[in-house]
Amino acid sequence: MATNDPYPGAQAVTRAIGLLKAFTDAQPEWGLGELAQAAGLNKTTTFRLLAALESEGLIARNPQTDAYRLGPEAIVLGGRALRANGLRAVSRAELEALAQETGETATLEVLTDSDALILDEVLSRHMIGGTPSIGTRWPAHTTSTGKAILAALPDDLLNAALPRRLPTPTDKSIADRETLRAEVAKVRRQGYAVASEELEPGFVAIGAPVHDHNGQVIAAISVGGPKNRMPADRIAEIAALVKAAAERISKQLGHKP
Amino acid sequence: MATNDPYPGAQAVTRAIGLLKAFTDAQPEWGLGELAQAAGLNKTTTFRLLAALESEGLIARNPQTDAYRLGPEAIVLGGRALRANGLRAVSRAELEALAQETGETATLEVLTDSDALILDEVLSRHMIGGTPSIGTRWPAHTTSTGKAILAALPDDLLNAALPRRLPTPTDKSIADRETLRAEVAKVRRQGYAVASEELEPGFVAIGAPVHDHNGQVIAAISVGGPKNRMPADRIAEIAALVKAAAERISKQLGHKP
DNA sequence: AATATGGATTTCATATAATGAAATGAAATT
């Protein structure tokens, strides 16, 4: 999860961030005691850190229950981090076009540590009213975008990006490096990656890499939807669209093929 | 900006968050020295705090220039904060319908301190490829949503929510409490608020309040677009749509009118 | 090629600010 080892000489900061990271989609609210326990901190320390975070707006309290939750400032910082990334501005129109043409959900994702992180998303017309998952992360080797990025990395960086053990959220997930190596070769050959129920049963996506002006991969885009709308011939068709869109984005970023 | 006074006994945390908040849309990247100066901190301290934030992923470095910027974890936390707010899930479909019917941009916003914070946004069909502003904040009294929320607040909370001096981003912005009082009365009478070039020249929006099951305002939704597409009769028409949508959302939240 | 310049890091002695055990307070629950 951490990019590096915790930096010494800033214990309180590291602990405070640890507390922030405890607020997940699965458990978005915590009481003081349970959070202290989960974070391995003294209750007093936890209280003091949370109070500091709250006074800065990163933490808020449920007005009914007094439970701790993430605060509005987290949303503000997240928005700024997102907008600071020029990629989004460049790729937005392509994502919209892809979602329009295919009727499915299109995403822009980058690699962080060993996860694919969703930076932008245009929802499928079948998901009217659905909640976008911007800011969500999944193990890279289980996603089409993650595999597209990994495959476009030089081997040393690819190995560095892989976790010690490959998580397998479904029984179709790639479970070992041998299989992954073969898949990477295939993705390199094709120029796109398909993840068929490797992240979630019933979900299929197709991803292609985006390159910057130095020729390095910096992101990937994808189109995905339920398996029943993704027969082999349609996958091939979508793959061509996704690949072409990714190449146009790369070109806008100054990439010379 | 801060919800409360800085909490003592967590200096390092408060300072670290101060650093994070220095990364804005206007200045998304900083060198160590200038950031230390801007934050009023010693360079060594700044370095150490940034290193801690970086190792946790909240700060990243521009690979070309080494400049500091917000990191991927900021996006992750922002996404979680957003999804923790059930409001978004409930209102999403209504925003999409409003954007569809009017062709303009629809937003969901809440009040933080004295600002209206954008929680969700469906872009106008005139802005294909535009970048959504989720996580952006504006002075509440200059926005339609902000005024809708302020007007729906009891007087004591309304006063508490106003800053000492009212910022005036344009010459049409409400500049004094007297004028605001009259405007609030009007908004209460109408059940919706119009902000005509009060935030930005050429931009007009119409907002209506959303209430929870206790009858308290918790948010507002809006539809907005350029002044030239917003003649008086169309404003009235859109106001009716926005108000009805806000009422449907409130009803879903258990509000009994 | 050698040197200067403007950064970013590291070092280290010091004292301040963070720590946690225990006491207290405030709500729920019995």
Place this chain on the structure above:
DNA sequence: AATTTCATTTCATTATATGAAATCCATATT
């Protein structure tokens, strides 16, 4: 009314954050 379960405050102790100065490093400049 008593009990339990939390959150919050107090306070003495020391671990931890601090900043001045030294060093390193990359990039201009001569």
